[in-house]
Amino acid sequence: MSIEENKIFLPKTQIPKNWYNVLPDLPEPLGPYLGPDRQPVKVSDLAAIFPKDLIEQEVSSQAIHPIPEPVLEALSIWRPTPLVRARRLEKALGVKSRIYYKDESVSPSGSHKSNTAMAQAYYNQIAGITRLTTETGAGQWGTALAIAAKHFGLDVRVFMVKVSLTQKPYRKVIMNLMGAEVFPSPSELTKAGREALAKDPNTLGTLGLAISEAVEEAVSRPDTNYVLGSVLNHVILHQTVIGQEVQQQLALAGEKPDYLIACHGGGSNFGGLVTPYVPMLKSGEKLVAIAAEPASCPTLTAGKFTYDAGDTAGFTPLMPMYSLGTDFQPPAIHAGGLRYHGASPIVSSLLKSGLIQAQAVSAEDVFKYAKLLAYSEYVIPAPESAHALAVTCLKALELEKEGQSGCLVFTLSGHGLLDLSAYDQPI
Amino acid sequence: MSIEENKIFLPKTQIPKNWYNVLPDLPEPLGPYLGPDRQPVKVSDLAAIFPKDLIEQEVSSQAIHPIPEPVLEALSIWRPTPLVRARRLEKALGVKSRIYYKDESVSPSGSHKSNTAMAQAYYNQIAGITRLTTETGAGQWGTALAIAAKHFGLDVRVFMVKVSLTQKPYRKVIMNLMGAEVFPSPSELTKAGREALAKDPNTLGTLGLAISEAVEEAVSRPDTNYVLGSVLNHVILHQTVIGQEVQQQLALAGEKPDYLIACHGGGSNFGGLVTPYVPMLKSGEKLVAIAAEPASCPTLTAGKFTYDAGDTAGFTPLMPMYSLGTDFQPPAIHAGGLRYHGASPIVSSLLKSGLIQAQAVSAEDVFKYAKLLAYSEYVIPAPESAHALAVTCLKALELEKEGQSGCLVFTLSGHGLLDLSAYDQPI
Numbered sequence: 001m002s003i004e005e006n007k008i009f010l011p012k013t014q015i016p017k018n019w020y021n022v023l024p025d026l027p028e029p030l031g032p033y034l035g036p037d038r039q040p041v042k043v044s045d046l047a048a049i050f051p052k053d054l055i056e057q058e059v060s061s062q063a064i065h066p067i068p069e070p071v072l073e074a075l076s077i078w079r080p081t082p083l084v085r086a087r088r089l090e091k092a093l094g095v096k097s098r099i100y101y102k103d104e105s106v107s108p109s110g111s112h113k114s115n116t117a118m119a120q121a122y123y124n125q126i127a128g129i130t131r132l133t134t135e136t137g138a139g140q141w142g143t144a145l146a147i148a149a150k151h152f153g154l155d156v157r158v159f160m161v162k163v164s165l166t167q168k169p170y171r172k173v174i175m176n177l178m179g180a181e182v183f184p185s186p187s188e189l190t191k192a193g194r195e196a197l198a199k200d201p202n203t204l205g206t207l208g209l210a211i212s213e214a215v216e217e218a219v220s221r222p223d224t225n226y227v228l229g230s231v232l233n234h235v236i237l238h239q240t241v242i243g244q245e246v247q248q249q250l251a252l253a254g255e256k257p258d259y260l261i262a263c264h265g266g267g268s269n270f271g272g273l274v275t276p277y278v279p280m281l282k283s284g285e286k287l288v289a290i291a292a293e294p295a296s297c298p299t300l301t302a303g304k305f306t307y308d309a310g311d312t313a314g315f316t317p318l319m320p321m322y323s324l325g326t327d328f329q330p331p332a333i334h335a336g337g338l339r340y341h342g343a344s345p346i347v348s349s350l351l352k353s354g355l356i357q358a359q360a361v362s363a364e365d366v367f368k369y370a371k372l373l374a375y376s377e378y379v380i381p382a383p384e385s386a387h388a389l390a391v392t393c394l395k396a397l398e399l400e401k402e403g404q405s406g407c408l409v410f411t412l413s414g415h416g417l418l419d420l421s422a423y424d425q426p427i
Numbered sequence: 428m429s430i431e432e433n434k435i436f437l438p439k440t441q442i443p444k445n446w447y448n449v450l451p452d453l454p455e456p457l458g459p460y461l462g463p464d465r466q467p468v469k470v471s472d473l474a475a476i477f478p479k480d481l482i483e484q485e486v487s488s489q490a491i492h493p494i495p496e497p498v499l500e501a502l503s504i505w506r507p508t509p510l511v512r513a514r515r516l517e518k519a520l521g522v523k524s525r526i527y528y529k530d531e532s533v534s535p536s537g538s539h540k541s542n543t544a545m546a547q548a549y550y551n552q553i554a555g556i557t558r559l560t561t562e563t564g565a566g567q568w569g570t571a572l573a574i575a576a577k578h579f580g581l582d583v584r585v586f587m588v589k590v591s592l593t594q595k596p597y598r599k600v601i602m603n604l605m606g607a608e609v610f611p612s613p614s615e616l617t618k619a620g621r622e623a624l625a626k627d628p629n630t631l632g633t634l635g636l637a638i639s640e641a642v643e644e645a646v647s648r649p650d651t652n653y654v655l656g657s658v659l660n661h662v663i664l665h666q667t668v669i670g671q672e673v674q675q676q677l678a679l680a681g682e683k684p685d686y687l688i689a690c691h692g693g694g695s696n697f698g699g700l701v702t703p704y705v706p707m708l709k710s711g712e713k714l715v716a717i718a719a720e721p722a723s724c725p726t727l728t729a730g731k732f733t734y735d736a737g738d739t740a741g742f743t744p745l746m747p748m749y750s751l752g753t754d755f756q757p758p759a760i761h762a763g764g765l766r767y768h769g770a771s772p773i774v775s776s777l778l779k780s781g782l783i784q785a786q787a788v789s790a791e792d793v794f795k796y797a798k799l800l801a802y803s804e805y806v807i808p809a810p811e812s813a814h815a816l817a818v819t820c821l822k823a824l825e826l827e828k829e830g831q832s833g834c835l836v837f838t839l840s841g842h843g844l845l846d847l848s849a850y851d852q853p854i
Contacts, residue, residue, distance in 0.1 A: 005439050012432050077805060088504075108805030110844070147805055170597070170847040177801055177850050374604055378504060378535030378574055417537070417844045420597040423604050 006087055008249040010080035015072060016244040019065040019237045021057075022275035022346060027282065027353040030233075030345050033317035034307055041317045049218045049226040051127035054120065057234035065237060067119075074118040074151055078107045079241065083249035083409075084377075090396075092376040096405035097396040098255065101389075101412040102246050102273065111382065111414030112269050113144035113229050116238035120227045121148035131155040131224040133217045135185065135210030137164055137265070138337035138384060139171030140414050141229030146180035159185035159193075159213045161339070162205035167421050174418070185210035192216050192313040207266075207340045208326055212313035219315070230266025231310055231319075231344050239272025246409060247276060257287060258406035259395055262413070263387040264291035264300060264358070265337045267344025269413040274356060275346065281355045289356040291347060292391040294366070297330040299323065299343045300351055300358035310342055321348040335366075335383035335422070365390045370416070370423070382414035383422045433514055435676040437507035442499060443671040446492040446664045448484075449702035449773060454709065454780040457660075457772050460744035461734055468744045476645045476653040478554035481547065484661035492664060494546075501545040501578055505534045506668065510676035510836075511804075517823075519803040523832035524823040525682065528816075528839040529673050529700065538809065538841030539696050540571035540656050543665035547654045548575035558582040558651040560644045562612065562637030564591055564692070565764040565811060566598030567841050568656030573607035586612035586620075586640045588766065589632035594848050601845070612637035619643050619740040634693075634767045635753055639740035646742070657693025658737055658746075658771050666699025673836060674703060684714060685833035686822055689840070690814040691718035691727060691785065692764045694771025696840040701783060702773065708782045716783040718774060719818040721793070724757040726750065726770045727778055727785035737769055748775040762793075762810035762849070792817045797843070797850070809841035810849045 023030065032040035046055050057065060067075070086099045093099075104112035124132060132154055136142030142158040149156040158175055162184040165172060172182045185205045186193035192212035196203055203209075211228070218226035228235060243260075250257055260277060262270040274281075274289045281287055291300055300322050308323035310316035321343045328341040350356045370386035372393070373379055381389055388410040399406055416422070450457065459467035473482050484492060494502070513526045520526075531539035551559060559581055563569030569585040576583040585602055589611040592599060599609045612632045613620035619639035623630055630636075638655070645653035655662060670687075677684060687704060689697040701708075701716045708714055718727055727749050735750035737743035748770045755768040777783045797813035799820065800806055808816055815837040826833055843849070 009436065150802060151805075170844070173847040173851045174807070177798065177807070177847075371604065375577060378578075380601065380604070417597075418847075420600040420604075420845075424600045 004087070006085045008083040008252055010245060010248055012076055012080070014248060015076055015079050016241045017067060017072070019067060020240040020244060020276045021060055021063055021065055021237055022278050023233060024061050024063055025278050025282070026346070026349050027355065028349060030349055031320040033319055035317060036314070038318070049215060051123045051129065051225060053123045053127070054234045057237055058232060068122060071119050071122050074122070075115065075241065078114070080245045081106050083246060086377055088376040089373060092372055093393055093396055095396040095400045097399055098407045099392060099396060100407070100409045102242060102409065103412050104242065105412055105415035108147045109140060109144035110418065111140040111144060112239060112242060112272060112411065113141045114147065115241055115272065116229065116235045116268065117144035117148035118151065119238040121145070121152040121154055124225050124227070125152040125154060129154065129223065129225045131221070132227050133157045133159070133214040133224055134227045134229065135159045135161070135207060135214045136229070137161050137207045137339055138335065138382070139164055139168050139418065140337060140382065142175050142180065142182065143171060145227060145229070146175040146178035149180065150178050156180040157217065158182045159187060159210040161185055161207055161210050162203070168418055170418050185213050187213060189213065190216045206312060206329060208312035211311035212315050215311065215315040230268040231342065233346055235268045236271035236275060236344060236346050239268045240276050242272035242411065243274060243276030246273065250409070255407045257409045259408040260287070260289045261292060261388045261392045261395070261408065261410040263338065263384045264293045264343065264347065265340050265384060267347040269411055271344055271347055273411050278350070278355065290391055291351070291356060291358040292387040293358060293360050294335060294338050294387060295360040295362045297324070297338055297340070298360045299341065301360045303343070305348060305352055308342055319345050321345050322351065335387065337384040338387065359391050361387055361390045365394065369393045379412070380416040381412055382416045383419055385411065385413045431514070433512045434509040435679055436509055437672060437675055439503050439507070441675060442503055442506050443668045444494060444499070446494060447667040447671060447703045448487055448490055448492055448664055449705050450660060451488050451490055452705050452709070453773070453776050454782065455776065457776055458747040460746055462744060463741070465745070476642060478550045478556065478652060480550040480554070481661045484664055485659060495549060498546050498549050501549070502542065502668065505541070507672045508533050510673060513804055515803040516800060519799055520820055520823055522823040522827045524826055525834045526819060526823060527834070527836045529669060529836065530839050531669065532839055532842035535574045536567060536571035537845065538567040538571060539666060539669060539699060539838065540568045541574065542668055542699065543656065543662045543695065544571035544575035545578065546665040548572070548579040548581055551652050551654070552579040552581060556581065556650065556652045558648070559654050560584045560586070560641040560651055561654045561656065562586045562588070562634060562641045563656070564588050564634045564766055565762065565809070566591055566595050566845065567764060567809065569602050569607065569609065570598060572654060572656070573602040573605035576607065577605050583607040584644065585609045586614060586637040588612055588634055588637050589630070595845055597845050612640050614640060616640065617643045633739060633756060635739035638738035639742050642738065642742040657695040658769065660773055662695045663698035663702060663771060663773050666695045667703050669699035669838065670701060670703030673700065677836070682834045684836045686835040687714065687716045688719060688815045688819045688822070688835065688837040690765065690811045691720045691770065691774065692767050692811060693769070694774040696838055698771055698773055700838050705777070705782065717818055718778070718783060718785040719814040720785060720787050721762060721765050721814060722787040722789045724751070724765055724767070725787040726768065728787045730770070732775060732779055735769060746772050748772050749778065762814065764811040765814065786818050788814055788817045792821065796820045806839070807843040808839055809843045810846055812838065812840045
C-alpha cells in the first residue's frame with residue numbers, strides 16, 4: 001500500500017514564539033531611509049503613519065523579538081502551517097529530487113499575508129489607532145488586513161490596483177464581507193489618485209500609486225495609520241515564522257535544504273522563508289536561495305540598486321533597494337502581487353552581497369508549471385506562488401539533467417482560487 | 428496562554444478501509460426502483476449507463492464494502508479530513524454547547540464530492556469506460572468529477588445548470604483547467620435540452636434537467652457512462668468515510684454527539700455523515716440527526732413521499748423518495764447544490780421511519796450565520812454548508828435558552844471561495 005504521510009504538521013505548541021530579526025546579521029548594515037532632502041529620516045517622522053512599536057522594529061538591532069501573546073493567539077488560528085512533500089509533482093516531472101512546499105495558503109486570507117496583518121493590526125490597536133488604510137495588488141494583502149482588522153476591532157479602507165479589482169471581483173466581496181471598504185486605485189478620494197486619473201483616465205493603476213493614495217489619507221487623519229503588506233523590515237520580521245517553521249519541519253523529515261525558493265514582489269514572502277537561513281547562508285554551508293520574479297517586472301534581475309521611493313508620488317522615504325524606477329508601469333500580468341517597481345531593502349541587501357540569487361521566469365513557464373501542480377497535486381497556486389513553483393521545477397529538471405538531485409523547498413504563498421481568471425486566458 | 432489545539436487530525440493509517448452500507452440496517456427495506464411501466468427495474472437495465480460494480484453496490488445487502496486500493500490511495504491525497512472545534516463560533520453565539528465541524532472543504536475540489544468522484548471514476552475506468560457525462564448544480568460535483576477523471580485518465584463532459592454557471596464563472600475555469608468540457612444546461616446538445624429551450628429560451632435550468640441531458644448522452648454512446656454526484660445508494664456508500672472518521676475523531680476528543688447536522692440537496696453529504704450512526708439511532712441512544720434544507724426548496728419538510736423520477740425528462744427509474752415533483756422549478760437561490768426536487772431514497776426512508784428529522788431554514792438565517800462563521804472562524808462556507816451551520820447555530824441557541832448544552836456536529840461540506848457572488852447580493 002503506497003499511502004504515505006506527505007504533510008509534516010507541527011503541534012500548536014511549536015509555533016515560533018519569537019520573530020527573527022535579520023538586520024544585525026546582514027553582511028553590511030542597511031543604509032538609512034532618506035527624506036526628500038536626502039537626509040536620514042528621523043524615527044519621529046514616521047510616527048505620523050506608523051505606531052511606535054513597528055517603527056522600533058523597523059530599525060531594531062535586537063536579534064530576537066518576542067511575539068506578543070494576542071498575536072500568537074491570532075496566528076494559532078491557522079499556524080503552524082503544513083510542509084508538504086510534493087511526491088506526485090516529483091513523479092510528474094520525472095525527477096529524483098525531493099520537492100517540498102510550505103503551505104501558507106491555509107491561512108484565513110489564503111496567503112502568507114495574514115502573518116504580518118495580524119501583527120500590524122495588533123500594534124496599531126494598542127497604540128489607540130481605530131482606522132487603517134492600505135493598498136493591495138492581487139488582493140491577498142487587502143483580504144489579510146480586512147480579516148486582521150476585524151480580529152482586532154479596527155476599520156479599514158483598501159485601495160486596490162484597478163486592474164486587479166477588475167480581474168478579481170471576488171476579492172472585493174471577501175474584503176467587504178469582512179467589513180473593509182474597497183476602492184479601485186487610482187481613486188477620486190486622494191490628490192495622488194485625482195492627478196493620476198487626470199493624466200490618464202484609463203490607467204490600470206500600480207501598486208506604487210495605490211501606496212501613495214493610502215499614505216496620503218493616513219497622513220491627513222490622526223485616527224488613521226497606514227499599513228504596508230511587504231517591503232519594510234518589520235513586515236519581513238513578522239514573516240519569519242515561515243522560515244522558522246520550515247527549519248523545524250525539515251529537521252523532522254530528516255532533510256537539509258539545498259534550495260530555498262520563493263517568489264518576490266515586495267519581498268515579504270521571500271524574506272519570511274529565507275532570512276532565518278541567513279546565518280547558514282553566511283556560514284558557507286551548501287545552500288542556494290533564489291528569489292523568483294516575473295520576466296515582465298524584473299526588479300531584482302534587471303533593476304538598479306539605488307535610493308528610490310516606495311511609491312509613485314514620492315510620499316515614502318527613499319530606500320536603498322533594487323528598483324525599476326517609480327514610474328515603471330508593469331504590464332497587466334496576472335500576478336498583481338508581483339507588479340512592483342521596487343524591492344525590500346533587506347532582500348536587496350542580501351542580493352547585492354551575493355548571499356542570495358534572483359531568477360526571472362516567463363509567464364509561459366509560470367502557467368505551465370501551475371497547471372502541472374494542478375494536475376499532479378490537485379492544488380491551484382496563486383499566480384505569484386507559481387513563479388516560485390516554476391523556478392523550483394526548472395531547477396529540479398536541471399539537476400536531473402546533470403545526474404543530480406537535491407532537496408528543494410518553495411513557498412506556496414497563497415492559493416489561486418480567487419485568481420482563477422488568470423487561468424482562463426491564453427498567455 | 429490560551430492557544431488550544433482545535434483540530435482533531437487522524438493519521439493517514441486511520442482512513443476508513445471499508446465503506447459502510449446502511450441498506451441492510453434500514454428499518455424497512457427500500458422499495459425497488461421502477462421502470463416507466465411501474466415494474467421493478469432489472470439490474471441489467473442499468474448497465475447502459477453504470478458499471479457492474481456500482482450497480483452491485485446500489486442494491487447490495489452486504490454490510491461492509493472494502494475500499495479498493497487505488498481509491499484509498501486517491502482518498503489519501505486529502506483524507507482523513509480534520510474535525511474542528513469551532514470555539515470562536517461558540518463564543519460569538521454565547522453558548523455553552525460544543526460545536527464541531529467536519530471539514531470536507533480541504534479536498535482537491537473543495538467539497539465532500541471528491542469522495543465519491545474518485546470511487547466512481549475508478550469503477551468506470553476498470554470497466555473499460557473512457558468517457559463520463561454528468562450534471563452539476565453549484566459546480567462542486569463537476570469540479571470533483573473533473574479532478575477524479577483526470578486522476579483515473581477519463582474524459583468528462585459536464586452539463587452545468589445555467590443559473591449556476593452564470594453565478595459562478597470560476598467553476599467552469601477550474602473544470603476546464605482539469606481537462607473537462609463544460610456546457611450550460613439546458614444545451615443544444617441533447618433532445619431534452621433542445622425541448623426545454625424551445626419551451627422557454629430564458630429558463631435558468633434545473634438539476635433535474637441537467638441530469639436528463641447527461642443521461643441521454645451516456646445512453647447513446649457505448650464508450651460513455653453517466654455518473655451522479657448524489658441521491659443514489661452507491662454515492663451515499665462512498666460518502667460514509669465522513670461519518671466513520673467523525674466517529675473516530677469524537678472518540679479521540681472524548682465526546683459523544685447529541686446532534687448530527689448536515690445540509691440536504693440530493694442526500695450524499697447528509698447520508699455520508701449520518702448513515703454510519705444509524706445503528707446508534709436505532710438503538711434508542713440519545714442522538715438527533717437533522718437534515719437542513721432551504722425553505723425555498725423544501726423537499727423533505729414539504730415534499731410528498733412517493734415514487735418519482737430523479738430527472739425532469741423521466742429518463743431515470745422511479746425511486747421511492749420525498750419529492751416536490753419533477754417539474755418543480757426552484758427559485759434562483761444561491762445554493763445550487765440544494766436546488767433539487769427529489770431526495771435520496773435512503774435519506775427519505777430514514778425520515779419516513781422517524782429515525783432522523785428535517786428542518787428548513789430561511790435564506791436570511793443561512794447568510795446571517797454564514798457571516799458569523801466568517802467573522803468568528805474566518806472560514807467562508809459554501810452556501811449549501813451554511814444551511815447546516817444555520818440549523819446548528821439555531822439549535823445551540825435554543826439549547827442555551829433552555830439552560831442546556833450539548834455536542835453538535837455539522838459537516839462543512841465545502842468552502843465558499845468559488846461561491847462568493849452569493850455573498851455579494853442582498854437577500
